[in-house]
Amino acid sequence: MGKATGFLEFDRLSEQNIPPHERVKNYKEFVLHLTDEEAKVQGARCMDCGIPFCNNGCPVNNIIPDWNDLVYRQNWEEAIKVLHSTNNFPEFTGRICPAPCEAACTLNINSDAVGIKSIEHAIIDKAWELGLVKPQVADKKTGKKIAIVGSGPAGLAAAQQLARAGHDVDLMEKNDRIGGLLRYGIPDFKMEKSHIDRRMEQMAAEGVNFLTNHNVGENIHPDDLIKDYDAVILSGGAEWPRDLPVPGRELDGVHFAMDFLPSQNKVVAGDKLSEQILATDKHVVVIGGGDTGSDCVGTSNRHGAKSVTQFELMPQPPEKENKSMVWPYWPLKLRTSSSHEEGCDRDWSVATKELIGDNGVVKELVASRVEWKDGKMAEIPNSEFRIKADLVLLAMGFVSPQQSILEKFGVDKDARGNVKADTEGKKAYFTSRDKVFAAGDMRRGQSLVVWAIREGRQCAHAVDEYLMGSTSLPR
Template structure:
């Protein structure tokens, strides 16, 4: 633990952001990690709580109290070793994870959780600054070959673990760059892609081979992968978006969120994207109140939208959760992102009834207020409204991974269209097809980056056991 009385002496300190007027001018990250002294004080707040719920609240089971104490002691070198023991990419989670560990923190009972995410962010940045993140090539090669389909966080985590176990790993990515939804689904102002590039360099030095522009079902045969490799891991992201079946859906100016976000990320990376969807000088309506919708808001602000409205069909969450009812589990409560702070009108319990257009282009949205009664959505009489809309972005989540990959391998699916595979017991992460495994969004559906890393690591161990009979990789 940190200082014995630290949680009583010191208040929580959140990371600072650059001013809105500065940060909306570009696509650079604007969250500033804690100074050494600030991180030390925050580490001191970690209490000897007996049962550290933070470690179970964290999907990768980070050993949080240990590295909090090491930061308090200013032993940064040991802190990164402990952090890396459970998490291959803490610079990813330290920036974009919603921090379920903090919701589970014992101090969160009084709304004053330890700033775990900010400490993690400071540790990994310190490690990169001091060149402590180095390749760890295996001492011996096994001669086994593993194909990984998808280079997002699940695929990257599995690849790194298996390469370090001595296997030859080839990662197949359909895009021109490695990273999957981590690269193309998350705006650079939240997560600059140099963090991925550094890890790719490290992993290549460890023996991982990346093949971009390789899409299963197009220029890569599932049959060939199954024949040429000793094991295959399906680790693609959940990219099949939920649609909005209303009149006017076909109008020009109505797009899925990823069709808006992905091109912008490519432009930031230096690519030329013809006919890029822009929010400049437009009245933008974002349908969907989650993280993807928030990313659309932040990107629209940087494009220079005239106005931005975000609608959510579910009721507005409470500003404060009932801790006695939900702690240490993840609470439903109102969350305001940095993108919302940059400018956005939000409303809840809104249903879209129709999209109105002229000459084939969307010009307005017709909606109404709804109430939820006995689990059913009921329109509020007299609440119908019409508002101007030049660009409508559908950010209502993702229903499943891309089916053509699963169909190409012929694996059995669950009721939600994901690859069917368990995470327990002998044969975990295996699909219905021999030597074909599934992890991350491909197995569990749309989820968090930290869940993808967990499943990639665990799947790597399962594959190692399958190939070698036993494994020294962590569970």
């Protein structure tokens, strides 16, 4: 390493944020990437640890020590080459990945982990600034045609890899813009959509053909794709949300998170909507304690909600993990997001029992406290309480992909309702139907953006090998 004693000399430095009272006035990103000098110092904290567990902690197996060292030496050109060798879209992961690599950092055993995510963020932003991100056009075309269904991170990664291998790629999206969950699930204040648009320009130059309003299974028949293309990749999301089967669920003002969040993204993009779900001047209750729930909190604060409360069914995690017990794995601990910092009352071990309305509109939520014993939940006697609720947002995760498209393709499903496909061996990412592959959330279930990128890359490797007999694409 460039600074062998850096981890002893320098403290971890987190990225600076615009203060909450300022950033809630708009939908722009508020995390400021490290300066060149700050990134250099943080890169110096990377240890010459012999076995870089961060590589395996990262789903795309980023070669983290190498680019940390290159940033320390301020060699941005080589740093982005190393970063891009495993990750097509570090501007996405550098903003919205929870950084399992940092949990696996050797320095994290008894100190603060290397700020890997912040260094990644700095590398890609610097690379765009210096003009180092350019189209990689294939030397020759193969004449093979591939259809990719779903333009989220898995589909984008697969499309870029296959176009660089010389194939003709049609990337199909049912919505009016490319990006899937990146476009209409992640709020702009976490990731502005210009990052997607900029990548689309690069990918278009590389030969990817973007097709919006192509709702495969509805206005396009799956059999036509299988007939017209040499291979088809299913890379849609796990879009079937977990519901809340309680009395009053049918009331107006009770919505899935993914009915609430996309409309705001469309408004930020300049669309004029006839109706939009707004939290303005409302008592908002978010049910679900994960990232989607946090996004609902941040969006509600920007709408100007009267109050925002977030309930989680599970117990409150410990504030600090027992590193000696869990390292290098992802720890269970209390995590406070930037949206929580902007204003939110959080409560754990709470079960919603009923929603009460007035003239068909939700006005109140009835809940009770629960306790967990031996993995089983039980209501605590006499713990029932009520809370004002003008808007209830359901953010309890996703069960599986929409089943209708899988049934129309006629592919086998696993026990959870996802597309059945292995990730290893000669049939990696193959479905039960000839010429049809699957990757990302549609295959593995609800997961992280970084896992989707990994699966998109690996699926592209499998498709290229299937079509050409061999492949030079990395897994």
